[in-house]
Amino acid sequence: MTHVLVTGAAGFIGARLVQVLADRGYSVTGVDCFLPDLYSAEMKKTRFESLEGLQGVTLVEADLRTDDLSDLGSPNVVVNEAAMPGLTKSWEDLQLYMDNNVMALDRVIRQTSSDQLTQFIQISTSSVYGRIAEGAEDSTTNPFSPYGVSKLAAEKLGFAHRDNFGLPFSVLRYFSVYGPGHRPDMAYHRFLAAARDNTPITIYGDGSQRRTNTYVDDCVEGTINAIERAAPGEIYNLSGTESYSLNEALDMIRDITGVALAVRYEPVRAGDQKETKGAIAKAQSELGYQPQWSLQDGLAAEWDWIRTL
Incomplete structure (x- = not known):
């Protein structure tokens, strides 16, 4: 049975991903620390607790920035949904974004890298493209906010681990999920x-x-497709049409x-x-992604x- 670690499992997308993975028979470890910086930690905790009792799901409360991560085990797949989101706040506290979006990622990579790891999927964002986010995955990246800068830095960090140490790292860039x-x-x-x-x-x-908005269930389907089909070293846009x-x-x-x-x-x-317009031909052809x-x-x-x- 494939063991998937989902970070940010109390988040909007992370929680839904854990639910669907459990329904499909995966073994899942979900981890979160209920960051209060953008919206209610209690809302996140309630969402996290709703995952308790799902077959095959283990929940871990831990701060990826500072806590002992040994309870994360040795997963076959990591989906790093954990992040500090939000454009406006990123102008006010860049350290918060770098700690959560870059330094925490480095700790997760170091903790979970093993012979059992076959996929490390980093969740990124259309914000890495800049004020106009359109075109394919090889389009120029020119972030227009500190949030976008931190997420692009996370991508680069993961690819550095891939190029130096063989981390099976790939990236999904989500577009305006709702x-x-x-x-x-x-x-x-x-x-x-x-x-x-x-x-x-x-x-x-x-x-x-x-915006080309992405419905949460389409986003989750695309993410599961990536777990099963993504090629390490590749980047995929996930967007509506x-x-x-x-x-x-x-x-x-x-x-x-x-x-x-x-x-x-x-x-x-x-x-x-100003505009996000996700080009998804690559995800469609390589992942079988098809927003509904x-x-x-x-x-x-x-x-x-x-x-x-």
Whole structure:
């Protein structure tokens, strides 16, 4: 039985990945420390505890930056979902991002490297491309925020371990993941919560910025495909296929919720991307990745979830 270590297992995507891996018969170790710096540690802890009792799942509470990591065992596969996300906060505390996104990765690599390790999958982001994130995986990387800089540094660190020591390292670059469980600081969560609570929505910029959003279940499927098929040394984009501006997404939310949204526009924030448009031909051909969810259906599913909170 393949043993998969999932770091960041209390996160939005990490928790869903653990659930699906367990359903498919993998042995899974999930680790998290419930970072409180961007949103509630209690929310993360509740999500983590919901994984208890899943067949084949072992949970470890540990801080990858500082704690003893010997409880992580000797996995066959590592999926490093753990990270400090968020563009705006990265301007305020770069040390926090470097410690979580680079130094912690180095500790996980050193702890888990063994003859049993066949895949080390680093979860990265469209933010490494820069203000305009489009094109294939060999496009120029020019991060537009300290967060993007830290994530690109993590990629480079992993490839250095591969080139020097043979680490079976590959990279998945996620594009704007959303859906039930979505982080509360993210745009679609904020928009849908505002529709539920009848409160104003703030857009930074004029709303013309565009995204090819990735529904969380499509993201998880692509990640599992990578566990089974990714070639070490390769980079893969995981993205949806539909491109919408924020204004178009707001119109969609009005239709889904039946709420007349009150929207105000503020100046663009430093580090915000103008467009993300993931090119996924490589993931489709090499990983069998095929996103299934439309934004309309994905937002409706997230709306159903948000109304339960």
